[in-house]
Amino acid sequence: MKKITSLLLGAALTFGAFSVPAAAVDSYRIVSPYEDVVWEGDAAWGAYKGNLHTHSTVSDAEMDFNEMILEHYRQGFDFLAMTDHGVTGKAWDEEPTHLPLYLYQYIIGRKTTKLTKEEFEGVTSGTYPVDGAPRGRGMTCVVGGNELNALTLTKCHVNGMFLPPHVGDNYLGYENDHEGAVRLADAADGISFINHPGDWLHSNRDINTVSDPENVGYFADILLKYDSCIGMEVFNERNHVTPYDRILWDNVLMTCLPYGKRVIGFSNNDAHFHSHIDSSFSVFMMPENTEEQIKNTMQSGAFFCVTRELSGNDIIGPAEGFDVRYSEAPYPAFRELTVDGHAVTVRAQDCNKLQWIANGKVIDVKELEEDGEIAYTLNLDEIEGAEDFQYIRCELFGEGGCTLSQALVIDNGAEVKTYTPDTSAKAKAASFFDRIRSLRIFVLIKIIIDSIFH
Ligand SMILES: [Zn+2]
Numbered sequence: 001m002k003k004i005t006s007l008l009l010g011a012a013l014t015f016g017a018f019s020v021p022a023a024a025v026d027s028y029r030i031v032s033p034y035e036d037v038v039w040e041g042d043a044a045w046g047a048y049k050g051n052l053h054t055h056s057t058v059s060d061a062e063m064d065f066n067e068m069i070l071e072h073y074r075q076g077f078d079f080l081a082m083t084d085h086g087v088t089g090k091a092w093d094e095e096p097t098h099l100p101l102y103l104y105q106y107i108i109g110r111k112t113t114k115l116t117k118e119e120f121e122g123v124t125s126g127t128y129p130v131d132g133a134p135r136g137r138g139m140t141c142v143v144g145g146n147e148l149n150a151l152t153l154t155k156c157h158v159n160g161m162f163l164p165p166h167v168g169d170n171y172l173g174y175e176n177d178h179e180g181a182v183r184l185a186d187a188a189d190g191i192s193f194i195n196h197p198g199d200w201l202h203s204n205r206d207i208n209t210v211s212d213p214e215n216v217g218y219f220a221d222i223l224l225k226y227d228s229c230i231g232m233e234v235f236n237e238r239n240h241v242t243p244y245d246r247i248l249w250d251n252v253l254m255t256c257l258p259y260g261k262r263v264i265g266f267s268n269n270d271a272h273f274h275s276h277i278d279s280s281f282s283v284f285m286m287p288e289n290t291e292e293q294i295k296n297t298m299q300s301g302a303f304f305c306v307t308r309e310l311s312g313n314d315i316i317g318p319a320e321g322f323d324v325r326y327s328e329a330p331y332p333a334f335r336e337l338t339v340d341g342h343a344v345t346v347r348a349q350d351c352n353k354l355q356w357i358a359n360g361k362v363i364d365v366k367e368l369e370e371d372g373e374i375a376y377t378l379n380l381d382e383i384e385g386a387e388d389f390q391y392i393r394c395e396l397f398g399e400g401g402c403t404l405s406q407a408l409v410i411d412n413g414a415e416v417k418t419y420t421p422d423t424s425a426k427a428k429a430a431s432f433f434d435r436i437r438s439l440r441i442f443v444l445i446k447i448i449i450d451s452i453f454h
């Protein structure tokens with residue numbers, strides 16, 4: 001009898017030991033794009049400041065090609081992609097491709113000057129001087145970048161990256177047609193991301209556009225159809241026309257994640273002028289600063305998005321009165337972002353507020369009196385409903401701007417859905433309308449009508 005009791009007790013304990021804690025621990029796993037990053041020690045990875053969307057007199061910008069590159073170098077950038085409209089970037093000491101579209105730049109007296117061989121060597125190796133002394137670290141030249149859909153009035157712009165030489169040169173694009181540009185990059189084995197979606201949506205005039213299911217579905221459809229289209233800009237220049245692209249990103253993430261698509265957020269200065277250069281950029285975590293690692297990191301998402309200016313909004317902040325304005329203070333920076341079970345630890349500097357967002361809503365906030373260091377662990381086991389989150393992401397705010405992490409995916413083991421584009425009669429009618437919308441004449445008439453009635 002005693003033996004049977006102990007057997008039963010043993011079985012009960014065993015059952016208990018395996019069932020209850022197992023359900024709590026294994027119900028989901030946090031998948032972080034930063035999981036391979038070495039944050040400290042001799043093998044620590046570098047934090048490299050870079051920009052992947054930049055203009056010059058080669059297309060419609062005011063600054064000469066060589067000056068735009070040298071000024072990025074002077075301002076401490078570690079890598080740069082020149083992505084003039086409809087011009088695929090080459091090494092900076094090669095003559096850029098000249099398009100008839102930008103002949104007016106010569107007519108109004110602007111020049112296009114490539115780097116000399118010596119300047120190119122000096123800039124990429126770090127021997128080129130800043131304030132009279134060699135900078136000491138090179139700025140990597142990322143070639144094959146092109147802001148596609150050059151001539152579109154609707155600004156349906158797409159950044160093609162790592163395109164073969166001349167692919168995309170003179171691609172003027174069709175109005176309201178992001179997909180055509182994405183398809184071009186895809187066919188050339190390049191990668192792409194969608195530029196400043198808020199500029200196309202006019203979301204600065206109407207915040208509701210970034211949550212409109214039709215608009216969210218429009219971008220999600222393109223991202224789901226093309227593996228090579230890896231994400232969208234969430235910060236662009238000073239965010240005057242893109243203040244709510246983070247909210248659009250949240251909505252697109254929630255639509256795409258069930259299909260296993262992690263939408264990467266990008267941040268770029270889209271510089272046309274000197275004053276844009278330090279407006280928005282990204283910080284890549286990499287063992288070494290090479291073109292190949294930059295490409296890999298764009299795809300893995302082991303990087304952070306920084307902007308110097310951001311307006312408040314009621315949904316995810318910063319709240320009214322907390323507008324971030326560029327003050328030449330250091331930008332908020334992540335020093336660590338590590339996952340242990342259901343806990344995520346962040347160490348950050350030069351910030352006074354850290355917030356976590358899940359499924360488009362703020363779930364946790366940590367604030368300091370003034371800019372300083374924050375070390376904070378978010379334990380999802382203490383957050384109600386965490387098992388239903390699709391992702392979490394972190395934002396830092398400080399005097400010097402706002403910095404975002406990529407999304408960390410909550411993997412609950414659910415089967416990944418297969419995406420099948422909508423081919424119903426309704427969708428076909430919409431696609432017919434899209435073709436009309438892609439005509440320049442339609443857009444011109446619409447602009448005239450809008451300007452008369454608004
Ligand atoms: Zn653009």
Ligand SMILES: [Zn+2]
Pocket residue numbers: 053054055147270
């Ligand atoms: Zn641009």
